[in-house]
Amino acid sequence: MRTRWARVLQLAVLLALAPGAGAWTPAPAPASVAIPAATPAPRAVWTWEAPTGAMLASPQVAAEALAFLRAxxxxxxxxxxxxxxxxxxxxxxxxxxxxxIRAAHANGIQVYALLGSWYLHTERYVLPRHQRKAVAMLRRVxxxxxxxxxxxxxxxxxYDIEPHLLDAWEDATRPRLLRGFLDMTAAMMAAKRASGQALPIGPAMPFWWDGIPLEWRGARxxxxxxxxxxxxxxxxxDYRNHAEGRDSILSHAQDELAYADRVGKRVVIGLEFNPGGLAKLSFHGIGEAxxxxxxxxxxAALRTHPAFSGFAFHHYEGYRRFVGAPVPAAD
Known part of the structure; x- marks a missing residue:
């Protein structure tokens, strides 16, 4: 069976071939927005199947993981x-x-349910015959x-469901698959509303989707x-390893942040720490400092953007290796 890193390598190629954005230029802060104090931006980490299983199976592994995250x-x-x-x-x-979750909360750490898996081939959930599986996955949470x-x-x-990983992803089928992603997402959000729960729900999304215009439900x-x-x-x-200039973290995030600012939504900047693919995609080998x-x-650049909600690191094991911390095994 292909590993999850094979999935990341496939995505890396797509990211590298994405249309290049222009150099990032900072927008002036709206007059009504006060510049807040320079408090650290929030940080999150994607934690996939095996390390999650280890944390759930062993209180010792869980305690060590929470101490690492807090530190x-x-x-x-x-x-x-x-x-x-x-x-x-x-x-x-x-x-x-x-x-x-009780232990994480005691350590001041929030826990989001991570849905989507190479193991389950959840990229297929954008297809009409599989969309009910996405809703069922969320309903279990x-x-x-x-x-x-x-x-x-x-x-x-x-949720991490990426239609561009389907073998059927090509120019002719891309609009249909992306509409399937939106239909699936709409059904998931309807299930949340029906539950009466207020927990925030959002996807992992490639930065280059801002360059794909699409007609959906009467809007293009x-x-x-x-x-x-x-x-x-x-x-x-937003898998790049430099903040500024062309083809950078900021240049690829500027459209999503500007739109989220306008409509009152949030954007978390995802960063990569694993080896493989083109060097520019990952902080691997660059050094923590x-x-x-x-x-x-x-x-500093995004401090005045109401939408900016910090970083998400891909992924727990890769980030631990990046900072020189071994990944403990379950008992």
Whole structure:
């Protein structure tokens, strides 16, 4: 079976071939917006199947992970919450999630349910015959929250379903697949509304969707804007390792941030730390100090954007290796 990193490599090629954005130029702050104090931007981390399973299986691994996250100022963990290796713990053993979330909250860390998986080939969920699976996946999280005590509930949801990973992705089929993504997203958000729950829900979204105009439900606009209209926030897969200039973190995020500012939504900047693909896609091999310099540039540039909601790191294991921390195994 192909590994999750194979999925990242495939995405890396797509990102590298995406149309290049112009150099980033800062927009002036609106007169009505006061520049806040330079407080650190929030940080989140995607945590996939295996490390999630280890944290849920072992209180010792969970405690070490939470200590690591706290020490690194990571205040949100996107924790995998669907089936893996023949089990679906959120249904079969929900107490494992309750225990972890309760411990995370005690450490000042929020937990978002992470949905979507190479293991399950959830990229197919954009196809009409599979869209019900996406809604069912979310409803399991909503049902879990409804049954859990307040301190044991997920704080939000992040879903990673990428139609461009389908073999059918090509120029002729791209609009249909993207409309399927939007239809799927609309159905998921309807399920959230029907539940009466207020937890924020948003996707991992490639930065280059802002360059694809699409007609959907009577409106023609960039796919990224349709997605922002539907969801509470987006985690923008903005995989570059320099903050400024052409083909940079800021240049690729500027349209999404400007639109989110206008419509009152949030944007989290996703960054890569794993090896593989083109060097510009990842901070791997650059060094932690150099990364913090680039992250600081992004924070300084975006401080006046109401939409800017910090960073998301891809992924827990890769980021640990990046900072020189071994990944502990479950007992």
């Amino acid at each position: 690194r100022r990571i205040g949100i963990v996107y924790l995998y919450a669907d089936a893996f290796a023949g089990r679906n713990l959120i249904v079969q053993q929900p107490h494992r999630y309750r225990d972890f 909503l049902d879990y929250n409804a049954a859990a005590a307040p301190g044991e509930r997920f704080d939000g949801v992040n 606009k960039p796919v990224s804007e349709h997605v922002a209209d539907l969801t509470d926030y987006v985690a923008l897969m 150099a990364f913090e310099v680039e992250a600081g540039k992004v924070e």
